[in-house]
Amino acid sequence: MPSKSSVRIAALTVAAVCSTVSSVVLTSPAHADAVAVHDIQGSTRTSPLVGRQVTDVAGVVTGVRTYGSSRGFWIQGPSADDDPATSEGVFVFTSSTPKVAVGDAVTVSGTVTEFVPGGASSGNQSVTELTRPTVTVVSSGNALPEATVVNSRSVPAAYAPEGDTAAGGSVDGLTLRPKKYALDLYESLEGMNVAIGSSRVVTATDAFSELWVTVEPHENRNRRGGTVYGAYSSQNPGRLQIQSLVPTATEPFPTANVGDTLKGTTEGPLDYNQFGGYTLTARTLGTVEAGGLERETTRAQSRTELAVATYNVENLDPTDGTFADHAAAIVDHLQSPDIVSLEEIQDNNGATNDGTVAADQTMRKLTDAIIAAGGPAYAWRSIDPVDLADGGEPGGNIRQAFLYNPARVSFVDRAGGDATTAVGVTKAHGKARLTVSPGRIDPANEAWTNSRKPLAGEFAFRGKTVFVIANHFASKGGDQALHSRFQPPVRSSETQRHLQAGSVNAFVKDILAKQHNADVVTLGDINDFEFSGTTKLLEADGALWSAVRSLPESERYSYDYQGNSQVLDQILISPSIRRGTGFSYDSVHINAEFSDQISDHDPQVLRFRP
Template structure:
């Protein structure tokens, strides 16, 4: 999958291009005179005056954005109406650096528009704005309207109403119920001056100067400070993204890890952004108090235990400076597993798109770094993909790789495996065996179009064969956000993952049909949750079981996205492993919760006695 930074950069470029065109278009030519901000905002998500000219809209400037592609300012009318559904704040899009200051009393004339961050195809909600403005400063140095408090008491527990089926599931036309639904509550405050008190950080500071907090400290917490995402029907409503209105060149954004506290008052206008939805754009930013989060270390496997791990190393190629850190993580935090399924190993020149597909230099550099860190002399097996056929960062040719310790486990090599030849299952002497090792599962199948093909291999540990299938399912790119105007959001990316899960499940069934007692480990970055339909399809007919479900619900996560600690990386086991109950599972939290992460995924480790 593309790195977060490259995906975000591309999207920001699109947002800049679309800043004046990704709006809901209205054709009404009428002019609305003498209206207040709450008249513009109305009681739904779409302004009743969208597309109309408004004159002399008054208010106090509560925030100024002088950077990025969406420059402008927020104004708020201190003379509020008596409806909790109508916001008293609005964003004025100037396009260039505004000439107003916080505390100015202004009159604004312009056109009411509905701007959709990310474009209409994203499914995001729209932001009500005044565009092409004429601004008159009436006075300066005025007191700001009192900030509305966002806390555990004010945010409802229910997340959102279901969308209107007559409007393709959109909530845009529904009357806001801010006392009943969290998304309605936030929408009723769009553009208004809001504040939070000391709040726990639930997603670490990212490279784009953002972090996430929760205003509901008791909402699905885990012991390390995060908020666990446990089902589609139970959203974490206390999550809120925090940005700063002060350019980082003037005041660096604070660095925070999960479990830290953003202390004191954080105050500013409530915005809605492409990457995160409702966002407190801080005029006053709290300070970070260290929560003391430490990277975890799993236990060492016993002599008769086989340790199998999965680790997404996020587009690793020879130009990266993270090899020593990854090596230290494998040796020290994972305690040198016997077998590691590595995801996102790139070819020898990374994203350079010149036809290179070999990754031997990438792997040699990693293996050498592990040895230098005091780890074993690992060997590895993989299959180079067809150029540009497996998705991910263009030119990177990411693939899965088996890393293994030959002092503890041996790999059964059977020649013939290549990028386009499908591995099969045969039976010999009453035992299952692969026709190719390593081999790729159904590489020409529709399920794997522009996606990573599963890598299957046979290993022998203490005289017993273990089948391992390394996976990296298609990403969630293209899915509508949790805060989408469409409720429930459409998860379009699931279609391919469901095909992939069905194909892997069928392959595992082939192994079990040849040998009912076969030990099969299916693992990797599944890009889906343990409660998802993707996982259910992998587990179909009892062929596999996701071992992360052996952990308490509060400990089930390998990834942190928009304030949700969630499962994307999984290790699934065949009935023979599960039946013996002689296994242990550990999600080793070394990356996802930290601002200085070397990957955005946490590795997973399974230990069992074959």
């Protein structure tokens, strides 16, 4: 998949073009109407005046965006109506740098447009805009409209209404009920000057100069300061994205980790964009008060415990400067697990698309870095994919790989495993065994089209066989966002993950059919939640159980997305491990909550006695 940055740049370019194209004048100025901002906004998500030319819309400029593709400014009308569903603010899209300043009283004539960030196919809500504007500055230095405060008292506990089934599940035509639904409240404030007080940071500052806070201090809070996403019906309505209207070249955006506090007042127009939905575009930005979050360190396994970990190292290739950091994470924070399933190992020249598929240089550089960090001399096993057949960054050929410590674990090598040969299960002396090791599960199955094929390996620890299956399921790309205009949003990507889960579950059941008490560990970046249909299919018929559920609900997360701490990485175990002499599970939080993360995933560690 393309990088987040390239997707954003392309999307912003498209946004600018679409806004320009969609703002063609549909009604001649001779038939223009003088209206107020709240008349333009209306009481639903789409303007009752869309496509019409309006004239002399009065307002005070509350924010100016001078950078990026969506340049323009926000105005707020001087006289509010008595309908809480109608916003008093609107964005004026200029495409070039606006020639107005905050505090200017202006009149604007232009075309009412509904612009969908990311395009109609994204499922995102639309933003009501005035396009192709003619702007007259009436006066300057005016007081700004008093900001509407968004806080725990004003945000409803319910997130969104059910969409209109007659409209395909869309909420666009529904009258806003801002006292009942959080998304309706935010829509009723679209374009208006809003403010929040001191708020807890729930997603760290990212490379795009944005962070997430919650205005709900106790909403599903965990001990490290994040907000946990534990069910499809619990979307955590207090979350808001924060950006700044001041270019970072002029004033650097503050660096914050989860659990920090954005202190004081943050104030500015409420925007909506494709990369997070409702966003407070701050004219005045609070200051960050550090919460003192530290990276976790798991305990070391005992002599008789086998430690198995999963770690997504995010497109690691030999040109990256993070090898020493990843080595320190494995040695110091994970305490050198006996077996590590690595996801997103790229080939020897990374994203260069020239047919290279081998990753021996990537693996050698990582294992050397681990030794330099004081860790064991790990051996490794993997299978090179067919070029461009496994998805991920084009040319990168990401795959899973096993690290293992040969001083404590041995790998059972059986020749014949390659990119297209399916691993099977046989029985010898009453025990299950793999036909090839390492081997890939069912690589010709349509479930794995343009996706990483699972890597199965047979290990021995203190005379006991352990089967380990490394996974990296299809991503959530293409799913509608929680803030989608369709409610509930469609999770189209899970169709492929369901097929993948069924394939892995069938393979595990094949092992258990040959040996009912076999120790099987299925782990990796499952790209889905512990409560998801994907996980249920992996666990079908009791073949596996997601061990993250052994943790308290508030501790179940490995990833942080748009203010929600959530599970994407899992370790699932067979009945013999779950019911054996005891296991321990740890989600080791070293990345997802930090602005200086070396991966966007936290590793997971399972310890048990085979």
